[in-house]
Amino acid sequence: xxRSFNELRKIMTPxxxxxxxxxxxxxxxxxxxxxxxxxxxxxxxxxxxxxxTTQSEVSKLERRTDAYISTVxxxxxxxxxxxxxxxxxxxxxxxxxxxxxxLDSVGSRRRxxxxxxxxxxxxxxxxxx
Numbered sequence: 001x002x003r004s005f006n007e008l009r010k011i012m013t014p015x016x017x018x019x020x021x022x023x024x025x026x027x028x029x030x031x032x033x034x035x036x037x038x039x040x041x042x043x044x045x046x047x048x049x050x051x052x053t054t055q056s057e058v059s060k061l062e063r064r065t066d067a068y069i070s071t072v073x074x075x076x077x078x079x080x081x082x083x084x085x086x087x088x089x090x091x092x093x094x095x096x097x098x099x100x101x102x103l104d105s106v107g108s109r110r111r112x113x114x115x116x117x118x119x120x121x122x123x124x125x126x127x128x129x
Contacts, residue, residue, distance in 0.1 A: 032062070033061065033062045033072070033075060034062040034063075036079065037062070037079060040079050040080070042079055044058040044059055044062075045058075047075065047078045047079065050078035051074055051075065051078050058075075061075060069083075069085065069099050070099075073099075085099060
């Protein structure tokens with residue numbers, strides 16, 4: 001007869017339980033954006049609303065293998081988190097801060113300029129008609 005996981009856990013040594021817990025923590029600490037969103041029980045639609053985009057764009061982002069740091073940062077913030085960029089070297093880890101400082105000032109200007117361009121494009125279309 002099959003045993004439940006709780007029964008199996010009871011007969012595990014404390015060392016084995018600790019090793020299992022450590023491995024589970026490793027697995028949860030490294031996951032793609034889509035799995036992270038699932039783990040946090042968020043929908044693509046709710047993320048899209050937070051980002052001011054569509055659900056299909058969130059789906060595309062989750063499938064990409066390459067993305068702008070600013071895009072990933074906004075996605076993580078929409079999930080309620082904070083993105084840190086860490087460079088790992090044999091002599092230690094280094095937190096890279098230049099992008100967070102630049103993104104705070106440039107990111108908002110870039111979004112504003114995009115809106116201005118959209119307005120300009122819309123205006124030029126109406127003039128052509």
